[in-house]
Amino acid sequence: MTEDNIMSRINRSIDFMAGRKIAGILSIILIVLSIGSLAVNQLKLGLDFTGGTLVEVGFEQAPELEALRLQLENAGFEDVTVQNFGSERDVLVRLAQGFSPTVGNEVLGAIKQNEAYTVELKRAEFVGAQVGEELRDQGGIGMLLALALVMVYVALRFQFKFSVASVAALAHDVIIMLGLFSILQLDFDLTVLAAVLAVIGYSLNDTIVVSDRIRENFRRLRTGSPIEIVNVSLNQTLGRTLITSLTTLLVLLALFFFGGELIHNFAIALLVGVLVGTYSSIYVAANILLMMNIDRDDLIVPETEGEVVDDRP
């Protein structure tokens, strides 16, 4: 491969970095919206994090939700919320009350008072307030720890500027994911937290592939401005980025449509995360690298790595 060869292809390829200002503004708008919603609406935390009691009941025929709620309140339950879960015949009953060993059967009993209903207990969950709080703390610490470790790893493997760029890209993804869950008021539970962490892993994967190419190209192309080099690198990895995102999105769509209600939010989180992650590895990470004035001096080849020279045919 010759240098001319590559540089001549710049003209044929997409000039990603031309749009970097617009992308930057878009990212900032999304982040501001997300943080705003997180501040105002907050996350609708699921049972795992709030603590409380939840009973899932399967009905033979779809019940009238409002009537069901009234019936439960009349039976003496306080602060009852009733919602469909997945299908019209599945109902999730949430109670603010503390722990009682028989709550599942009590709710079932109260529902059975109305003889029109044929019901079955699907699951009953109780999470103590303190456990919820601990899970919340653990989740937060986990996320921060993941970001910190990634930063250290990238700083060691690449260079400090790359590490700032990739962590910024990850934070960008995480904030937008959380923001979306806040705006849509979707339940944020442990599985969604798992999805957020998985997206950190996934988006990082993408960012590293791009960074790897940027580093390689800085080392072997002696001409071209940093912007051009970033553009070349993005173009070279574009095919791979799109295909991988596409295959991942395909399986996620399978999960979303066929995986069942319990992992519905998990699938949504990952779908959003993969989309945003793909975007961020093109625009956010590369953009920040340029903003930090990345150049050849940052990436002097250590003498032991002689691969660039050897590769010439």
Next chain:
Amino acid sequence: MINKYPLWKYLLIITVVVMGFIYALPNLYPDDPAVQLTGQRGSVQLTDTELNKAAKALDRAGISYFGQSVENNSGLIRFKSDADQLKAKTVIQQALGDNYVVALNLAPTTPQWLVDIGAGPMKLGLDLRGGVHFLMEVDMKEAIAQRNEVYISEIKTLLRTERLRYRRITRDDGVISIRFKDEELREKATFLLRNEFADFTQVEREADNSFYLDLQLSEEAVRNIEDYAVKQNLTTLRNRVNELGVSEPIVQRQGRNRIVIELPGVQDTAAAKRVLGATANLEFRLEARSDSNTLDTEEYPFRNNPNRLATLERDIIITGNSVSNAQSAFDENGVPQVNIDLDSQGGKLMNRATRNNIRRRMAVLFVEHKIKTTVVEHAGEKVEKRTPYVEKHIISLATIQSALGNSFRITGLDAPGEASELALLLRAGSLAAPIYFVEERTIGPSLGKENIELGVTSVQIGMALVVIFMLAFYKVFGIIANLALTANLVMLAALMSMMSATLTLPGIAGIVLTLGMAVDANVLIFSRIKEELNNGMSPQMAIHAGFERAFVTIFDANLTTLLVAVILFAVGTGPVKGFAVTLSLGILTSMFTAIMVTRALVNVVYGGRQLKKLSI
């Protein structure tokens, strides 16, 4: 020669893949619904006789069964359907009586040759097979308080035998204060207790013309007590779970003061919780003499008549913890009773106490630790407040006719059910410290089945989509990538089976996600090959360069994802841990299949040939 592996490398790869296939195989054999029969205690044998009895009962009830066997003192009977299994449980329990535990079980159908090489199917998590998950917290403060109570009793005895007169011993928030009349007595006591009760730190102080010795447990001693309390509770809970008759239960310590219990297949959670959480215990105490110091006595109501009170000595002779065996029975008048056997230490204590107190009356106190949960408004938020309290009732107060030994009986219980539950609790051991439920999840069996079906469907569809896509996009190389992807799925299943990891619903999601991400390594390699071809490299050179150059990227990218998966494992619980496990194992297997297996296949197809172009 470029793009050729040495023979040993091919053989190695083939061996690994074949091994993976063999060890993944047991997952294709679905489990049979079954019931498991065991004796209630170690001493009750389960033999062919009981199995035949059960079989006959099933015949009479018209339930079809097969594959009954006895092994290691436990019997197994298999059924065609879940409905049969449920009906059979009731029938067999009636036929065998209370001395046997009849538990629902899933019996693996792994062929013998696979069992012989140590292969077995993956375990299914509760969300896939139904059951209950409990998280219980041990009340450490109460554990310390209880221990201090025992210490106080011992200290009193010691001071009395050494004839060191004290005025009063009180306990306040972990500090035991002994009050003395003068300094000399306190000096002697301090010296004595320093040797005998080394676990305490001693502080001397003077107030109100009296001399106090304050004893506080050292931090190490507190930790030991806490540790002991959790371990003791673990043992007790294990015993209780065994008495419940659940197959493959999990009873594990989690963190400093929590215990996780998972009972697969259990549906009657109320009964399970009553037995697990029950804190009933017994205390044996002498009735106070009429001239006793009121500070040394306590007054308790009777259980069957709360208005009737009796004054008992504060000192406890023994508690239910000294019970080695207990059986419920009826006396000659048909009144329920519990026959109790004490361990040797308890027997000695009981004998000593009763020998010297014939004609006095001894009370049996029924002790229950309960927790009142109230919701209080605190700073505008509703906060749960848990207040533990203890209920003690006298269940019998009888005159000691003669010195008691290791076995005796107690009466005064309301109903046969209560007697048998008390016997169970005494047998299984009491809880060293009260515990309460902090988390509970029940998953119905139908939901479990549904989850498996959904999970399997999404894996199949996800896999199909990726396979079609790769085929359309990369042609021959696509076929190769798909073979590698299949190998990846098989190896992932094999690895999880070998580690007997638990598969959960998020775990299945992890597999699906791994499928999508596993092709990433192949995509990286193939894009690189395409690129090198476009740059004018020869096909063989392009293949070589593609694999070489993509490797660093794949390695970096996967390692960081692995890093995140490990964190996920550390902070997650239950199902999320399952996700972390499949994700990290998936990364490892995909590194192997996407790099080694793909390379081997590409070498076999294209290696060592003159190539004009590649189908990529």
